[in-house]
Amino acid sequence: MRQEFRTALVTGASSGIGEAFAALLAARGTDLVLVARRDDLLDRLAETLARRHRVAVRVLAADLTDPDGLARVAEALRREPVDLLVNNAGYGAFGAFAEIPLEDQFRQIDLNVRAVVRLAHAALPGMLERGRGGVLNVASMSAFTPSPGSATYAATKAYVTSFSESLHAEVQGKGVHVTALCPGFTRTDETAGPNLIWLRRADVARAGLEAVAAGRALCVPGNQYKMVLPALRLAPRSLLRVAVNRAWQQAADTKIGD
Template identity: 75%
Template sequence: MRSPFPPGSSHTAYRTALVTGASSGIGESFARILAGRGTDLVIVARRAARLDELARELVERYRVAVEVLAADLTDPGQRGEVEHRLRAEPVELLVNNAGFGAFGAFAGQPLDDQLAQVELNVLALMRLTRAALPGMVERGRGGVLNVSSMAGFTPSPGSATYGATKAFVTAFSESLHAELAGTGVHVTALCPGFTRTDETQESSLLWLRREDVARAGLDAVSAGRALCVPGAQYKAALPALRAMPRSLLRAAVNRMWRQAADTR
């Protein structure tokens, strides 16, 4: 199949990919875009029925191979099956998209919910990356796209654990990107702002379309970039966030959180 990128492009066209959290939202968009580019897929999520439906659609429409792997990545045994799949049958691209967050003051939220966020957003991402990277390095080809968030660049009152996990994902990804320089393997952190998971809703100044976010991330990892912030509004905001004194930033996000909490 022809490369989706023009001759002479610096982008890499991946022949195989594994996408987590692929049953809906940005993960589904990753799967659709990759299938459209001729990439054979392994799609992972908890909802087997939804994965089966998506796989049938992608196979029929794009004539690619799609393997369904239903797994809860917070469950060590099920996560281990995905790790084994990555080691036994390597892919050229790993998209660590699965993740979730919860809203509310940390002291008032169940500890198990907070730990589950760490388990999925951090531990599962680390373990799958570790399972995939050695084979990629050995072959001198591959990519890992880790879905982080703009929340990782700021304090996140009301979603402290989520923000902390995303700060980890960004730092982890940028560090691996530096470690792997010259190996032919690229690790990219995708840091979107507010993203609509329902494509029937209209986009706005703050809200991004999930398809645009997924495409930006895939293009970034295939081009070998360490960091991707999709959306002109968020690209413009990032330097200001990094330059602002932390005390002022904390005060600003705290006001926003309290206003949001008052409307709930």
């Protein structure tokens, strides 16, 4: 059954795909709680959306890698339940694993995994009690392939995808939808249109919202990535590792040459 969402909390809402989620939801008449670190950006976005779409928009500035900040957002979800939770906030540190500081590795895990789990755990009990609601977790196409140069990031997104599909099965038939959104390369601004590689953030956000409303477990936006996914799942892992490692090495050599 397709759902409409009257209220939503969006993390990482101040820019990129998160801002697109907020704009699309506001245009549909959804009241919002916007979460990100930068309260100045959130305030401007909230003012614009409230004025343009006549919806209620509340700002909750928090760093989700900080235990206190994450706890405040989780408590807000329990205290004022929403129909839709969009776990969009994410972080990637790119480069050879051994050369990236351990703190950056843990920050990716804290934001991409721990925050997703904590907020879903805060939101789902109320949704199940009411018999309606949705959780949209933003993962990545990198969840389906080895990713040298972004090993920890890809592993966190694989976790989010598996976690989301498992929760989807757990809550099926209870009026609650859980969806993993797995975009490929996505432009964080709207300066250029889509092409064979790059997706527009608004298209990605729209696809995710349609998927969770329809109760689909997995959403891969863009026809080009939809066609690639079956090949990634069927290809021998040894061949995938060779292919992606070659691409990584070429990228690294190009960077050194620059």
